Amino acid sequence: MTLLEVVIATAILAILSIYTAESVQNAVKSKVKVEREVDRVTGVRDVLRIMERDINMAFHYRDINIDLYNLAEKERIDRLNKGTDTTKKDENKKPDEEKTEEEKKKEEEEKKKAEEKANQPKEPAKEFKPKEQKILTHFIGQEDELNFTTLNNSRIRADDKSSDQAEVGYFLKDCRSRFNKKKKSKCLWRRVDPIIDDDVTKGGTETVLLEHVQRFELRYLGPGKEEEWIKQWKTDKGGDANSQGKFPYAVEITLEYHNKEVETEKPVGMTLVASLRFPNNRKPEDTDEKGKAKPSPTPFGTNN
DSSP: OOHHHHHHHHHHHHHHHHHHHHHHHHHHHHHHHHHHHHHHHHHHHHHHHHHHHHHHTBOOOOOHHHHHHHHHHHHHHHHHHHTOOOSOOOTTOOOGGGOOHHHHHHHHHHHHHHHHHHHSOOOOOOOOOOOOOOOOOOEEEOSSOEEEEESOOOOOSTTOOOOSOEEEEEEEEEEEOSSOTTOEEEEEEEEEESSOOSOTTSOSEEEEEESSEEEEEEEEEOTTOTTSOBSOEEOSTTSOTTTTTOOOSEEEEEEEEOOTTSTTOOOEEEEEEEEOSOOOOOOGGGBOTTSOBOOOSOGGGOOO
16 A cells, blocks of 8 residues: 555545534534423423412312301291291191090190280391301412412421412512522512411412513403403402402413523423313302302302
8 A cells, every 4th residue: 555545545534534523513512402492391391280280279168067057047037037837747646536635725725825926026037147258268360470279289298287288379570590690580480388378479488480481471261251361360359250259260371481691592482271170169040149159059069
């Protein structure tokens, strides 16, 4: 083999090595790019799954015992106002010819007492005032914030005294970057309070779910609004007649992530509809004209 052949072979080998190195380098860059894209998409999807699970397990409590009490009390007062005799009749009553003199005298005395009672002036009719229960479970939703009660509380420690009930909230607020504390961005926060109190919008521990959030929108679908999504749902006194005391059927969540500090990154946006498995709302016939609950003859069958 001549020197020229050696030089040519070396040159060819060098060219092949360069092309191979470039191919490997491009493959590594593509892999890193794909992994970043997957991480961003997965991050958004994981946040939506957390929200979906909380909404699926939304907790709306109604006291069946109070419903039964109101039903019995209303029936009792109605009978008193109508003057009906609630005592049972004796089905085994003897005919007059079989009665003794003592039984006849006793029956006559009872008749006289009944007539005297009927002739007495009647008391004014009593007004039924239903017993109201204290409501602690609420669903307070706005266009970019959501607070409600759920049964999705996780107990991490075996000796944890908390139950599966909790207050949960989602909202936007600035936070510092995990990798550079000097930089801030708009973040999606999750708040959890294992103790349900009078205010479901405050208290508990706040945790960052996602940084660089460019868009976070919520819409609601529920009783009286089955045909259109609305931007607000409040079960407390701040809500309208359709939402007071009623949980929605579903929540539409729109979430968009975009880190503008990285020029090559594109925004990642997703929309998910999370349904409530058990809204536990009263049926329309179980509410009065003012939208307040009235006693239901079938309290165990009111789980709209």
